[in-house]
Each structure stands twice: as C-alpha cells, then as structure tokens.
Amino acid sequence: MSLQDDIARLRTELTGAIAAATDEAGLDAVRVAALGKKGSVSALLATLGSMAPEDRKTAGPAINGLKNEISAAIDARGADLRGAALDARLAAERLDVTLPVKAAPTTEGRIHPISQVWDEITAIFSDMGFKIAEGPDIETDWYNFTALNFPEGHPAREMHDTFFLQPGPDGTKKVLRTHTSPVQIRSMLRANEKPAAGYLTGAVEPPIRIIAPGRTYRHDSDQTHTPMFHQVEGLVIDKESHIGQLRWVLEEFLKAFFEVPGVTLRFRPSFFPFTEPSMEVDVQCDRSGAEVKIGEGSDWLEILGCGMVHPNVLRNCGLDPDVYQGFAWGMGIDRLAMLKYGMNDLRAFFDADKRWLDHYGFKAFDMPTLFGGLSS
C-alpha cells in the first residue's frame, strides 16, 4: 500500500469521524486519535524521519498537508459545535423579561406638597439673598400680638381666632401663633440685641432679609380653613427699602414660583396692625376653567398681605423708625400649593390619605432648585 493510499484512507476516516462528532468531547477524542502523541496522523509524520531524502521531499508536504487539513477541519467542526451549543443554551435560557420587577423604593415614596412648595419658596428667596428664620409654634401673647402692635382688646385680635394654652402658674396664657409674624419680632430683636441667643436660628445682622415659613394655627375649620396651616413671612429691614422694592420682590417671587413670564399684581390699601401703610395683593388670573391660571385672564385672586413695617413694631424691637425701615409680607404656603398644583380641599392636606399623597406628592429626587427648575 502506498503512502498515497494511507493518506487518502486516513483523510476519509478522519473526515468522517470529525463530521460524526456531536459534541466537543467527541471531537476532542478525534483530535487526540489523529493529532495526539500517539495519533494516526502523528504516527504517519513520525515515518518521515526514516525515509530516504528523495521520498521525504514528496511525502513531507503530503503528510503535513493532511495534518493541517485535519486540524482545520477539527477547528471548523469545533466552532460549529460551540455555536450550536450556545444556540441551544440561549434558547434554553430565554426569560420572560416582561415580568414586573420589584418596585424601587424611589418610585413609591412621595414628598408632601407642603414640603415641596416650602423648598420651592426657599430656592427662590435664596437667590435673592434671604435666609430662613424660625420661631416656636407656642408663643407668648407679647410676640404674637403686643409686639406686633395689636392693642389690647383691639378687634383685630379677635379676627385671629386664637388657640390658647392652659394658663401657666402665673396665670398667663400662651397662644399657638396665629401667624408667622412673631418671627419678625424674634429676628429683629436678635439683630438688635447682639449676641444672639435663642431658638433655632443664629444672629441676624442688619440688614435683615429673612423668610419665615412655619406652622400657624387658628380656631377655624371648613373647606378652606383648617385649625392648622402653613404661612411664610418675609421681612426686609435696612435703611432704605420701600414699597417700590416690595412690589419688585413680590412680582419676581410670584413669577418664579408660578413659572410664568409675567404676573400682574393689584395692590390694595388694607389694614394690619403691624404694617403701615398696609396692603393686600391680588394676582391677575383666569378662573374660567377648572384650574386657576396665574399670569393671564381678567379675574383677581387675593394672594397675600404686606406693608411697611409699622413704626411701633420697629420701636418694640428697639429700632429707631426714623433710621430703620423695611417691609414685610405674609402668605399661605398651603394656599400657594393649592393654586399651583390644583388641589381644592385644604383638609385633605392633613389627612394622610395614601391615594392623595401618591397623586399630589412629589418624588424624592424632584428637588426644587433654580438651576434644575422648580418643578420637573
């Protein structure tokens, strides 16, 4: 039998075995049987050494050709088998990706609209250089009324529907603050009586620019009044601030808050014991539809009270009203939230109904900033 015959036979044999291999292990067995140390092709290669140089010249390329051919066929078959195996695995590993995943907590939790609007107001006034001042909910009559120029027995006191606490050992009754205005007094007194000592906030150096958001209380309850609600007070004290600047601050704030290019405000003379001149402010709006649209329309909506800080209030805080002056305003945080986000029942704010919170609440990372937008 000639070498040619051997090569032809081995080729046929091995090609058949390669084709017949059904997995990588079987193919590897073929590889060992052919190309391994004791493999059939290796054995043939080993015969080259004992050949005459003449014969080797023709036999060498032929045997090496066979080796390369079989090696390539094994690789090719191996690739096919691996491909098939991967296909089979992929088919077996198919998942129903439409299955719902566990909800991330961030999709569930909600920030209450009061906190959200609180943060929105904070963001806007922060840009105007205001700080936040705070005071206690339980106030003395002096901070809540007397220092704010409410004369004893004045009907304006009665308009406040005050909650009183049980009288203390000395017979005086503390009150739940009926407005955030006592924080004006606390801030001014602190500015005046350096160094500061007191509650929550540090010393406020004149010029004073503060906002004071907080809880307030009135003995009242219906769809638009709850015994507890939230107000934000603003106070600017220096030696020159006047009504023209008050108008600017309020216009800029309302524009930024309602995210509209312009607002039209109507200032009406009014009365508050702690400001003089006093004004109420209406904002132009459209109330024809289901929701109130600010910045358009022909209706007016009362939105806040304001004025120049009353000289008696400045005096009560030890400031000379001929030297110092400034303005203050107060508005309802809950009311601003209702107007901006379209809630109509104030009572629902304090009911903690999950359905309401989920509907009107805000996501944890929906943080109002001026750089990212107040509402996303």
Add this chain to the structure above:
Amino acid sequence: MKFTLDWLKDHLDTTADAETISTALTAIGLEVESVEDQGKALRAFVVAHVVSAEPHPNSDHLKVCKVDAGTGTLIDVVCGAPNAVTNMKSVFAFPGTYIPGKDFTLKEGVAIRGQVSNGMLCSAAELELSNDHDGIIVLPDDAPIGVPYVDYAELNGVVFDISITPNRGDATGIYGVARDLAAYGLGTLSPVDGYMAPVASVGASPIAPLPQQFAPGEPKAIRKFAGRYIKGVKNGPSPEWLQRRLRAVGLRPINALADITNFVSLGWGRPLHAYDADKVAGTMVLRNARPGEKLDGLDNREHELDATMCVIADDQGPLCLGGILGGERSSCTDGTVNMFMECASWDPDEIARTGRKTGIVSDARYRLERSVDPALTEPALELATRLVIELCGGEPMEPAISGDDVFPNTIVEFPTSEVRRLTGLDLPEARIIELLTRLGFVAEGAGTTLQVKVPSWRPDVTQKADLVEEVMRMEGLDKVPVDPLPRLSGVAPRMLTTMQNRRRVAKRVLAARGLDEAVTWSFISEAEAKRFGGGAPELKLANAIAADLSDMRPSLLPGLLAAVRRNENRGFADLAIFEVGQVFLSDKPEGQHTYATAIRAGAAPKSWQGSAPLSVFDAKADLAAVFDALGHDIGKLQLVAESPAWAHPGRGGRVQLGPTNIIGWFGELHPAWAAELDLTGPVVAFELDLDAIPEPRKKPTKGKPALKLSDLMPVDRDFAFLVDRAVTADKLLRAARNADKALISGVEIFDLFEGKGVPEGQKSVAIRVTLQPTDKTLTDEDIEKVSTAIVGAVAKATGGTLRS
C-alpha cells in the same frame, strides 16, 4: 357693609357708574366683596295672589294653594309657610327660577306628598333680601298681580357689599364712604349741615341727663351720653322709601322708630337707640352691671352681665347693654307714645372687650368698637330727632347730655419726604397737601415739615406712616414705581441652618426609601399625649377645636398611627409613611424639637422574586439611613436593646450618641396598642430627634485625609460560632473586630441559625472576617494567628465556641 348706589348718591354728587365706583372703592382700601344688580338677579320673581290656601291632605304643616300669578290660569303650589293664607298677596317664583337663598333652581311639576306643585311662594330669605325665614313675603292687597316684584318693591338698585378693616370706623356709615370717594375725586360730598342742625325744643326733658355712676378705677365704657325725649309720637310702619332702603341692604323693617335708628346707623355710622320712655321705671343711669344682672335682649336671648359691662339702667335694672344691645323691656312698639332717643360715645376698647365677652354681634358693636366720629354725637341726635318728628310727629324736649367726648386732636409732624422714604414715589409737596386736605386733614407750616391736624373721624391716624398711607391711598398704589431690591452679595450666602437642612434631607431620604410624607395635626388627644409622656397642663389647649385635638403632641407617632388607621379603613392596610415635624416637650421655645418619625405597616409587597415580611429591622434600617444621610458616621451610634414604651418589649431599641444623649428609638408597635387601634398587620416605627444630634463644630470646609490604598489583596475568612441565644450580635461583632484592629478591615454576619444541629438555647452565628494586609502578603501562619485571636476574643466576650 351693604349699601345701595341710590343711598350713596344721597351723600355723593357723582356721575360715576357702579363699575367705576366699585373699582375706586377697592383702590382706596374699602374692598368690594360683591356688586349686585338686584333688579337683574330677582327679575323672575312676580307679585301673585294666593286665591286659596287649603290644608294639605297628607301633611299637618303643608298647604295646597291656588295661585294667580297673572298668567290667566291658576297654578297649584304646595307651600310650607305658616303664614300662607287664602286671599293674600305674596311673591311667586315659576319653575325654572333660580332661588338665590337656597342655591337651587325650581323644577317643573314636582309632587310634594302626592300634591302637584308648580312653583314656589317665597320668603325674604329665599330672595336673599334679609335673614327673615319666618314665612313668605306678605304684600299689600293693592300689589299688582304678575308684575316683577323688584319693580313693585323698587328693588332695582345696585347693592355694594364692602369689607371694612378694623381701623376704619369712619367708613362704617355710607356718609363716610362718600367722603372717601369724594376725596379720591369721584364726586362732591353733600353737606350735612341742613339736616343735622339743632331742632328747637318745646320744654325741659322729663328724663334728666343720665348720671354716670362709676367708682374710680372701674372700667368705664361710656364717654358722652346724649338723649332726647320726644313726646307724643305715633309709631307704626315706616314709609315705603325707608323700608325699601333697609330691605335692599338686608335689614328687616320693624317700625318707624326702630327703622330710623338703623337708617342713621347705616347712613352716618352713628348707632342710636330708641327707648319707649313710658316703660322706663324711675331714674335712668349709666353704671356697670351688678353681679347676677341679666339683660333680656332684642336678639331674643338672655345675656348674663358682669361688673365690667356698662349698662343703661333704671330702678328695675338694665335697660340696655351700652353700645352693644338694646333690651326688650324698654323697646319701642307700635303703641309707643313717648320715646327717648340715645346717641352716645363709647370707649372702643371697652366695647370690644364686652362684645367679645358676651359674644354678641350687632351693628352697634361693629361700629362702636371701631370708633365713631365724636363730632357727630349731638348732630346725629338732632338728625334722629328731625326724622322722628317728620315720620312720627311729636314734640322734642331739651337734649339730656352727660359726659364728654374724647377728641384726640392729633397733630402729626410730617416731613413730606416720608412719602418718598417709605414708598419710593416722588410726589411734590403741593400734591401731598392737596390729597391730605381733600381727606379733611389740615396741613399747616412751611418748609419740608408740615403740621398735619387729624380730623375727628380718623382717630386711627396718629403718626407719620399713617399719613403716608393716606397719601398712597388717594394717589393710587399702582403709581409706585417697581424698583429692584439691590443684591447684598454676589453669590447668595447659605440660606438654611444645619437644622433646617437636616429636615430637608431627612424627608428626601425617607421618600427615597419608599415612604410617603404625611403632615398631621400638631395636637392629639390627651390619652395619646400621656402615653408618650406628654399631657402636661401647659401643653393643653384651653379652647381645643375637638376633644381629640386637645394636647400638643410629644411624638409624631399618634398622628401617623391614626393615619394608618384611616388608610386601613379605606382598604389600604399596607402603608409606609413618615413625618418630619415639631413635637412639644415643653411650652418653651427650646422644648420644641423636630422629629423624623416613620411607620411601616401591614404586609411587605408580594413579588414573584420573593419578599421578606416586615420586621423591626426595616425600621432600624430607615433610622440608620436618615442618620447616615445627615452626614454622620453610623459606626458612632450606640444601640441599646431597650424598647421604648410604645414598642414590643423584646423588639425595640434605643440609639444614643454617647452614654446620655438619646437620639432615637425604633421598634415593633406594642401588640396591646396595635390591638387597641385594631391594626391587623405588623407595624414597625422609628423616631429620630433631629435636635439631639449635635451640630458639627463650626469649621470652614476642610480637606479629607489622604486616601491610602493597599496593593495587597484582602483575604476573607469565615467562622461559625455557637453562642448562647441571649448573646447580642453587636457584642460578638465588636469582639471579632477588636481582635486585631490593624489587620481586620471588616466583619459581616452572613448566617444566623437555630434548630437542628444547634443545641437547645444556643444559636449559630456565621461571620466573615476581611483581613487587609498593608505591608506584606499574609502567610498561612499569619492567618492562623489572627484566626486564633478572633476565636479567642469571641470566646472571651460571649462564651461562644467555634462550630465544628
């Protein structure tokens, strides 16, 4: 306060229409609440003849009426008014008519207890003409059938309703409103001289000037009392023009004398009172009420009086609560023959105090507590006298006057530059003087500072800022130029204090962990407050709005638990909510702390990926997350395995910073309380006192220490210990970690097991210790050495042994 355009025009000569007047009123601070064209609103109501009114077959109080409304056919109407009788004239509304007082539109052909009713006979309240619900309107027999009622009653005027701020007593009369409008440039004020001039008397007053009997130091509400005895009057219904006036602004005509008092009160803001002089027993005096005295008031109620309240009394006791309410005993009736008219001045503060104490709301109190023009005491009495004689006849006696009015006669030093200083608006001095003069102020003096004399009707104006407001009101606030507030610095400084920022962060972290933010009442029930160590008397409301909202909350948990309860009632038992808000540990400012408190209740959400039931560790994780987010090192928190009172005694803990500073609690709600609240699922909660976390020491931003990274691989070693059940994980972990502080970089518990293979009363705790070499790779020997140290440390601390 309501008034009609017609009435206003009695005092103001103007060509301005209702809309112009309305805009002007609002612009000068007399805020218009509504402007109603009565003719338009009530045009559909017609005069009708009740041809018959028979008892309803199926009702004791209803009547079946046949009504002629001028349509040519009789209309069947069921009527519930007790005064509906055959052959009367009244006011009728056809089906389809909107009834303003009831806020509904009448339907066609309704059956009331089986009887058809095609329309409605109306009361004055149903037309919103007054509060009179007592029956349907009764019209004179000659009222023309089928004619619109507004035309017949001449109710076709425009009615303004304005709200008057507490400082503007001068505007509680239509005359005062006209004076303000005239100053604003909307017409000319009509003079009062003619009708307020003195009326000649026919003789001495049978009632002497009322002695003012007050001891020194006693509260004294009366200032000046002016009275006039008018002999031989003939009382009865007032003339139609007067009745119409009163009806148009919602007042019910009573009789001529009473109507005159209302007319003067509304018209000039000077409340009067009419006594039937023949019903006065003995001497009329002014004094404070005596203990136990009562007044049978014109409001049909009996009022208890006390020694701070000034009364007009006779020998039998109080006739009238001064400045507030008249008494029934001396009231004028149709039979009154001799009457005594009062026009008095009172101390506004005393009137306000007595008003508040008694809770009486009256037109007189409304005006007198805001103060009235003292210059009008006698002129208004003259006017009233004139009206009585005109409408009821009679002869006036000499006025009986005691006491004195108080005229502040204020003169304000007014630098005109104040206008610019407070408003930013530049007004020439001449303009400022013009505006003040129009309002009745007298400006004198030259140069930059004026001496401004305040008119008698504006006691509220006492200083410079008040005058600036007057100038602004008249000039118009829209004239003030908008002027930017200058920035104080380039980049705004930090706005929030640490505490304010803590609240913000705590809220966002808890929301990010899947909890909804709730805002609940600051007050809770006494029982709930006491459960949390609250309920102190000084934290109790004296006038709570409801019995279960009586005490300032010492904890946010009761409010949140109540919210869980409400949600469960609505079918939402699985809930995760939190509140970051104030609690009240005392009534002092420093007793108000901010807590972050969260509750998880019910079942954990079910998922095909598996879910762990709610446990106390969820609450602990929430607490830890907030603490961490506030920028604090969780490793510094000390955990004491002692439950707060509200928690299951074996499933709760306390967290502290240091041995005494308690900053929070967590736990599973005590089963007894859960049962009390009828909560079905497990409830876990935490409370964190944000105020108890110390402020970071104030330092400017500082760099962080350099980061040291080892090139050497960390090595993990696992150990399983058998320890007594009571041994805390904290103790075991601490022991392991401290076995070699330099080498051990972390210790985790990765398995906990009790049961088969573990002796009774013991548990298996498996930990993984991470060793981080720093200078050389660890040899087997090194690892063996540290492992021995760990086992030894754990054994020493816990008595635990390595599980084989």
